[in-house]
Amino acid sequence: MIRCDTWRINAQEWATRFAVTCAIGVGLIAGTGSAAFAADTWLILSDIDGRQVGAMQHVDDGDSFRVYDSNRDGHSVEGCLQSWTPRTGWVTLRCKNNDSGAGTYESFNFDVITGIPYRMRLCNALVPCATQGFNE
Template identity: 85%
Template sequence: MFKKWITRIAITCAVGVGIIAGTGSAALAGDTWLILSDIDGRQVGAMQHVDDGDSFRVYDSLKDGYSVEGCLQTYTPRTGWVTLRCKNNDSGAGTYESFSYDVITGLIYRMRLCHALVPCAYQGFNE
């Protein structure tokens, strides 16, 4: 009799831990950052995917008279990388421009960040 109760308690605890672990896995998803630096290592811009709400922010980090352009791209086997949406930050250093795009689970995405004096940088991510 005692052995049955111990078994039932163990199974109940295991199921409870499984439920908590399963619901907690969505919290592991986080924001994705892409930092663009010049040849001297100075940050000229950044792009952030804010996972909560699927918004994208394009930051201009350097007061140099040039804007920073951030784009969201997805990969399709037939055509390769396809640009879905872009935002140019010409508001000045220390600011960001944002846009929203509903990122779908199961697709491959990447952020592209470009500056006039620095080659573009890329950062892949998925939902």
């Protein structure tokens, strides 16, 4: 025979253990979303046949931007960083032209501020420009 007061103690212990376990799990999940674990952002520019022409990467650690030329077509690739402002729309902050040749990259640094919408724009003379938005 189980006594009711014993069951209440066991239920209270179980509820406490469950609450502590949930709190630890939530803390671990919230910790992995911090800026230290932020991922890099990539933008790939492809031609009409799906071949990669160029790429742009935002390296979150250090706010470095890399513009890659992927194709030996004799045309350079230009990558730009833009920010959104309500009055004027997208404003170009900095650009880098990679005319160093296929398989290389050119880079620039820009201090990206939390809370402002940014996007990368990548262009080549042979294909339309592509964009990729991101936030810090």
